[in-house]
Amino acid sequence: MGAAMTKLNLLVALALVFGFADKTLAEDAHAVKPPKQMKWSWDGPFGQFDRQQLQRGYQVYKEVCASCHSMHLVSFRNLSQPGGPEFSEAQMKAIAAGVQINTLDDKGEAFDDKGVALQRPGTAADRFPSPFSNELAARAANNNAYPPDLSVITKARPDGSNYVYSLLTGYSDPPAKFELLPGLYYNAHFPNHQIAMPQPLATDDQVTYAPNAGNPAATIDQMAKDVTAFLTWAGEPKMEERKQMGVKVIIFLVLLAALLYTAYRQLWKDVDH
Amino acid sequence: MAHGNYSYKPTNAFMKWLDSRLPIVRLVDESVLKFPTPKNLNMWFTFGGILTFMLAVQIVSGIVLAMHYVPHETQAFDSVERIMRDVNYGWLLRYMHSNGASMFFIAVYLHIFRGLYYGSFKAPREVLWLLGIVIYLLMMATGFLGYTLPWGQMSFWGATVITNFFSAIPLVGESITQWLWGSFAVDNTTLQRFFSLHYLLPFVIAGVVVLHIWALHVPGNNNPLGIDVKGPQDTVPFHPYYTTKDGFWIALFLIVFAYFIFFNPNFLGHADNYVPANRLVTPAHIVPEWYYLPLYAILRSVPDKLIGVILMISAILIWALLPWLDTSRVRSNNFRPIMKQLFWILIVVIFLLGYLGAQTADDSNLVFFGAELPIGKLLLSQLLTFYYFAHFLVITPIVGLWETPNPVPESISKAVLAKKNGGAVPVAAE
Numbered sequence: 001m002g003a004a005m006t007k008l009n010l011l012v013a014l015a016l017v018f019g020f021a022d023k024t025l026a027e028d029a030h031a032v033k034p035p036k037q038m039k040w041s042w043d044g045p046f047g048q049f050d051r052q053q054l055q056r057g058y059q060v061y062k063e064v065c066a067s068c069h070s071m072h073l074v075s076f077r078n079l080s081q082p083g084g085p086e087f088s089e090a091q092m093k094a095i096a097a098g099v100q101i102n103t104l105d106d107k108g109e110a111f112d113d114k115g116v117a118l119q120r121p122g123t124a125a126d127r128f129p130s131p132f133s134n135e136l137a138a139r140a141a142n143n144n145a146y147p148p149d150l151s152v153i154t155k156a157r158p159d160g161s162n163y164v165y166s167l168l169t170g171y172s173d174p175p176a177k178f179e180l181l182p183g184l185y186y187n188a189h190f191p192n193h194q195i196a197m198p199q200p201l202a203t204d205d206q207v208t209y210a211p212n213a214g215n216p217a218a219t220i221d222q223m224a225k226d227v228t229a230f231l232t233w234a235g236e237p238k239m240e241e242r243k244q245m246g247v248k249v250i251i252f253l254v255l256l257a258a259l260l261y262t263a264y265r266q267l268w269k270d271v272d273h
Numbered sequence: 274m275a276h277g278n279y280s281y282k283p284t285n286a287f288m289k290w291l292d293s294r295l296p297i298v299r300l301v302d303e304s305v306l307k308f309p310t311p312k313n314l315n316m317w318f319t320f321g322g323i324l325t326f327m328l329a330v331q332i333v334s335g336i337v338l339a340m341h342y343v344p345h346e347t348q349a350f351d352s353v354e355r356i357m358r359d360v361n362y363g364w365l366l367r368y369m370h371s372n373g374a375s376m377f378f379i380a381v382y383l384h385i386f387r388g389l390y391y392g393s394f395k396a397p398r399e400v401l402w403l404l405g406i407v408i409y410l411l412m413m414a415t416g417f418l419g420y421t422l423p424w425g426q427m428s429f430w431g432a433t434v435i436t437n438f439f440s441a442i443p444l445v446g447e448s449i450t451q452w453l454w455g456s457f458a459v460d461n462t463t464l465q466r467f468f469s470l471h472y473l474l475p476f477v478i479a480g481v482v483v484l485h486i487w488a489l490h491v492p493g494n495n496n497p498l499g500i501d502v503k504g505p506q507d508t509v510p511f512h513p514y515y516t517t518k519d520g521f522w523i524a525l526f527l528i529v530f531a532y533f534i535f536f537n538p539n540f541l542g543h544a545d546n547y548v549p550a551n552r553l554v555t556p557a558h559i560v561p562e563w564y565y566l567p568l569y570a571i572l573r574s575v576p577d578k579l580i581g582v583i584l585m586i587s588a589i590l591i592w593a594l595l596p597w598l599d600t601s602r603v604r605s606n607n608f609r610p611i612m613k614q615l616f617w618i619l620i621v622v623i624f625l626l627g628y629l630g631a632q633t634a635d636d637s638n639l640v641f642f643g644a645e646l647p648i649g650k651l652l653l654s655q656l657l658t659f660y661y662f663a664h665f666l667v668i669t670p671i672v673g674l675w676e677t678p679n680p681v682p683e684s685i686s687k688a689v690l691a692k693k694n695g696g697a698v699p700v701a702a703e
């Protein structure tokens with residue numbers, strides 16, 4: 001599903017690849033560079049997420065992206081559900097408790113008598129808190145650009161998983177003569193090649209992965225892959241359940257079709273048609 | 274004609290009692306189970322059954338979705354996502370419903386073009402054909418209304434573009450549009466009434482389907498040879514012959530449906546509809562669902578909005594004239610060497626229009642598989658639109674008079690027997 005392109009984008013991509021590739025793209029420095037085509041563990045009808053990768057991806061989201069981007073459709077409890085990062089119940093509760101959530105007191109007040117927002121530790125049922133209280137505040141802090149909610153971002157962009165990975169690893173110096181507007185950054189995968197998001201993953205080891213067996217080095221590329229995996233899961237948390245059921249349903253339907261076919265041939269044997 | 278030698282005989286005292294008071298079992302027995310059906314129907318004739326099945330799928334999944342869906346501009350988008358995440362098998366319901374709509378339209382297009390090819394619209398089936406057009410129009414409306422409900426960017430902007438068609442009507446257009454919106458723009462009031470109507474229309478469709486099937490049961494099914502049923506030797510009872518045969522094709526159809534639901538659920542949709550509706554940001558490229566694309570191309574082929582809208586509506590309504598525009602004595606294109614080819618040309622034209630409907634609305638040259646064609650998109654869509662209408666208004670009546678059809682077999686049973694023995698098909702005496 002992550003690698004799925006809408007038919008329209010397939011056409012656009014075809015037009016880009018065949019139509020403009022040799023001439024227009026070279027001329028027009030603003031044409032969007034198509035996403036890199038990656039191999040993901042969740043591709044294909046039997047694809048699954050890599051639990052360790054989702055756990056690392058959550059860490060990248062929490063330590064880097066969450067300072068600008070909300071994910072308001074995801075709850076802490078999702079982190080320990082089957083088909084996801086599958087943190088243990090205790091780990092998930094500890095993660096939730098480590099986050100402060102705005103709350104109301106008995107009288108329904110949201111602030112104490114000094115005007116400070118009342119807060120409590122998070123619980124499994126809480127959704128991920130948003131870094132800004134509203135869109136205006138988010139824009140004010142981000143050069144008037146709005147960091148979109150990332151809950152369904154991989155479904156909200158064509159070829160979403162590949163796109164997010166390509167965007168995160170697509171920062172570079174602008175080509176000569178490119179006029180970059182102040183406060184924007186050059187990224188060939190973004191429309192018009194200028195994005196208001198500063199390169200979020202800029203140095204290796206920006207996030208310190210636990211020295212678990214099997215955890216790779218936290219290179220920029222690895223962090224980008226891991227957070228892409230996490231965002232893909234967050235957009236489609238029932239993907240594994242869906243594909244597993246799909247395999248069973250297709251097998252059932254093939255058997256049913258075979259049975260009906262035999263019945264129909266048997267019945268029609270003596271009818272000229 | 275559909276008069277078989279079958280009649281219903283109640284088997285016990287209770288059934289006799291019921292039959293003399295409410296002959297419902299008789300109705301089912303005579304009009305479904307024993308209904309005499311031509312024995313030469315091919316797979317293209319199973320789409321009626323598939324459509325009935327898909328209508329049931331949409332109604333059942335839709336009713337359960339409606340139990341969890343919140344028709345409010347601030348909550349609709351999140352409520353659909355909550356269905357996908359927190360409702361038991363909600364993802365299944367939602368993907369069944371959204372892909373079900375596409376499968377429904379695939380089936381209805383195959384069903385309609387089957388009718389076109391085999392001349393099923395010709396006498397005595399005109400009313401059946403007209404009711405089919407009514408169903409198709411209602412489906413278009415239902416699909417459009419449903420697509421607004423998740424309240425993503427395409428929902429909102431699609432609704433804005435489509436409702437704006439009405440503003441093309443001279444004098445009263447503006448008032449009609451605002452009356453539809455219930456407001457001065459597409460907003461919460463619009464969403465709520467669209468939800469109400471989206472819930473209503475499928476049941477209206479179900480009602481018209483009953484009329485459609487009733488109108489089918491008077492003359493009986495058409496068939497690939499396009500000739501009338503001459504007697505019981507030409508038919509078999511619907512059950513068990515066609516229940517198993519259609520059942521097999523429905524199972525194959527469901528495999529395709531299941532592929533989309535389980536392995537590629539967003540392929541037929543548009544990524545922008547996972548971005549919540551935002552009236553301040555217009556998407557770079559507003560495209561309708563794939564099933565409207567040929568009509569969308571016709572709409573955009575003329576710069577004048579009113580004429581575009583009239584052309585688009587006429588493109589469907591013209592089908593209603595077809596029984597009277599087609600002058601041929603013969604129904605099935607199997608016996609019409611010229612019309613058969615023109616049929617396939619029409620299909621290609623409609624596909625090309627669909628392709629153009631998905632392109633950006635500018636007059637650049639068409640780029641097709643790498644090659645820049647020396648023709649502007651606008652000009653090409655004008656030519657194709659012109660051909661589309663010419664096919665029905667000019668070509669169909671003229672070819673029907675001028676073409677000499679191949680000889681038509683005398684009866685279904687003789688034709689199938691000849692086919693079995695590998696001999697020549699006996700021809701009806703002129």
Ligand code: HEM
Pocket residue numbers: 328331332333334335336337338339342353367370371374377412415416417419420421422423471472475476478542
């Ligand atoms: C002719 C049959 C029907 C068709 C063609 C149809 C089509 C659609 C479409 C295209 C959508 C948008 C799907 C998406 O992109 O998410 C939709 C959504 C919806 N429909 Fe229907 N529908 C039908 C029948 C019904 C019925 C009978 C009901 C209710 C009783 C219903 C309730 C809903 C609801 C609640 C939604 C919003 C949830 C969602 O977007 O998934 N539908 N419908």
